[in-house]
Amino acid sequence: MGSGFLSRGFRGRPRDPEEAARLPPGQYLTRDFPVLSAGPTPRSATARWDFVVAGAAEPTRRWTWDEFRALPSETITVDIHCVTKWSKLDTVWEGVSVDTLLDGVETSAQHLVAHCDGGYTTNVPLADVTGGKAWVAFAYGGEPLDPEHGGPARLLVPHLYFWKSAKWVRGLELVDPDRPGFWESLGYHNYGDPWREQRYAGD
Amino acid sequence: MTMRDDETRLDGNAAAGLLDEVFRFEMTTTRTVCAGCGTVAPVGALMRYGHEMGAILRCAGCDTAIIRVARTGDRYWLDLRGTVSLRIEDGAPAPGEPAG
Ligand SMILES: [Zn+2]
Numbered sequence: 001m002g003s004g005f006l007s008r009g010f011r012g013r014p015r016d017p018e019e020a021a022r023l024p025p026g027q028y029l030t031r032d033f034p035v036l037s038a039g040p041t042p043r044s045a046t047a048r049w050d051f052v053v054a055g056a057a058e059p060t061r062r063w064t065w066d067e068f069r070a071l072p073s074e075t076i077t078v079d080i081h082c083v084t085k086w087s088k089l090d091t092v093w094e095g096v097s098v099d100t101l102l103d104g105v106e107t108s109a110q111h112l113v114a115h116c117d118g119g120y121t122t123n124v125p126l127a128d129v130t131g132g133k134a135w136v137a138f139a140y141g142g143e144p145l146d147p148e149h150g151g152p153a154r155l156l157v158p159h160l161y162f163w164k165s166a167k168w169v170r171g172l173e174l175v176d177p178d179r180p181g182f183w184e185s186l187g188y189h190n191y192g193d194p195w196r197e198q199r200y201a202g203d
Numbered sequence: 204m205t206m207r208d209d210e211t212r213l214d215g216n217a218a219a220g221l222l223d224e225v226f227r228f229e230m231t232t233t234r235t236v237c238a239g240c241g242t243v244a245p246v247g248a249l250m251r252y253g254h255e256m257g258a259i260l261r262c263a264g265c266d267t268a269i270i271r272v273a274r275t276g277d278r279y280w281l282d283l284r285g286t287v288s289l290r291i292e293d294g295a296p297a298p299g300e301p302a303g
Binding site: 036037038039040083084118119163183185186187188199200201 | 254266272273274278
């Protein structure tokens with residue numbers, strides 16, 4: 001770490017029209033993977049890690065790390081877009097679909113809050129994490145997820161700005177009504193669609 | 204994979220610029236009382252986790268977010284839930300004023 005501080009990678013609109021078409025408005029491409037953290041990096045031992053689905057959920061669910069890793073997982077190749085304007089194409093993750101985690105759970109809630117080690121939260125509509133649109137990822141680029149990038153596991157919701165892909169995720173709370181999370185309660189957009197450039201509240 | 208040092212932890216003085224835009228008095232010597240553990244500390248001694256989305260000033264003792272401040276376009280957003288009070292020194296030089 002450190003040596004890349006001034007290296008912002010390739011910046012600007014790409015010349016390749018196929019790549020340019022994949023870049024939402026106001027974004028630039030980076031080859032790096034910038035790290036944004038709002039607090040100290042937790043170092044969660046997987047021996048004490050668990051993942052919970054709770055709130056307005058019937059039944060509630062809980063997995064230990066070993067149980068979680070025994071769930072069916074898939075490889076996901078997606079473009080990611082940070083509200084601080086970098087985008088990264090073709091990132092490769094491995095994770096468990098949120099559909100799998102919510103399978104068999106009954107709820108009348110339309111919203112969900114992701115809870116993380118360190119107290120970070122983010123809210124997303126339930127419809128945005130179901131139907132093959134979101135995962136709990138435990139590997140990046142074929143390697144276990146670094147703590148700096150959210151390991152042992154992070155939420156991956158690639159069609160929304162990347163702050164929604166909460167690092168160090170430990171649980172999903174089904175809620176009604178919606179409840180703004182860490183950045184959503186500090187001026188950032190409640191939904192955060194990069195293609196509609198929903199960066200800030202009111203955009 | 205290379206990483207940038209955006210998560211580098213600095214002390215609260217590093218957030219002085221953004222706080223000076225919001226407050227019209229000296230903030231680095233203003234005292235906070237942690238809502239989590241009761242620790243009394245000047246803003247300048249808090250742990251600042253910052254990046255381009257905003258500045259998070261945390262208690263050095265318990266990591267509670269004492270002050271959260273963000274600038275979104277032409278608005279500032281300020282969350283002070285993490286401090287019981289702010290004790291502001293009257294007569295402390297305002298930003299940009301010469302001391303003494
Ligand atoms: Zn404290």
